[in-house]
Amino acid sequence: MAKTKESLKTQIYNAILDHIFSGEFKPGQILNEKELVEKFGCSKAPVREALIALCSDNVLRSFPRYGYEIIRLTSEEIEEIQNYRLILETGYLRNCYHNLTKLQLSELTRIADRCLSPESTVWEHWEANTEFHLTLLSFAHNRYASEQLARSMAILKRAYAQFYWHTWNQSVPSIDVQHHYPIIESLEKKDIERAIQLLKEDLSDFCLY
Known part of the structure; x- marks a missing residue:
């Protein structure tokens, strides 16, 4: 019962x-x-x-x-979450990038392909983008950090609905995931500074119109 x-x-x-x-x-x-x-x-x-x-x-x-x-999410609240994500994701990427394997990078590429699927609905696109970031962080093998990122992404999903739902169009996928492939390429080259910069730019693409 x-x-x-x-x-x-x-x-x-x-x-x-x-x-x-x-x-x-x-x-x-x-x-x-x-x-x-x-x-x-x-x-x-x-x-x-x-x-x-x-x-x-x-x-x-x-x-x-x-x-x-x-509850209506404010732009200030969303900015705070994004700043938190910036510290969390870039910090753990810096700690684990040197141990990334070809298999892990191939997994990221597979997810990046899904992010650009022209047939994706707004939420399929969101889930693929979320999976990319959660997978990247998971390579640091810190369960608590992964749980906190998942929680942050759940809140941001509501922000996505609040700010993007009525303006969604097929140009959005290429705009807010345009840095995924360059991030992967930088990690393949072990160019962590470039990867960190691209990740920062990727996070900044979550704009409120």
Whole structure:
């Protein structure tokens, strides 16, 4: 019973996130528990638990007896996350670049190819780009660092929905992943300073229009 209850809570948690990513639920909108119960056709308990979990993850803000507001990410907050990523990703890359293997670089190339797929949807593109950065950091073999980057990318996914959803077009993939191949080439040459500079430029391509 507990397992089923937890599974339903997780499904509702993910469904609410999906609605935020798709733009059906918008930043600043108030979500009502009763309306969500009707929408998902379930009891109050898993909906309430999902809402509480989303509050804990800073996706929602609770207003007692009123509802749950979808938190709007500010450009300042996003800049702070990007600055954190810059230190995290460049620091660990500098520590591990000399041990990178041809197999690992081939894996990065495979992911870079996916990032430029002309048939990608906005979220397929986002997931491929995220995989590139998580894979690159994973070569440092620090699980905690990888978990923190994954958490940062989850927040930035909401920012992607907030700022890019209505302006998405097929020129975006080539713009925000244009440094991936040069990064790989620099790492093949063990040119860490060039790779670090390119990674910085890659992170700066996450612009808010």
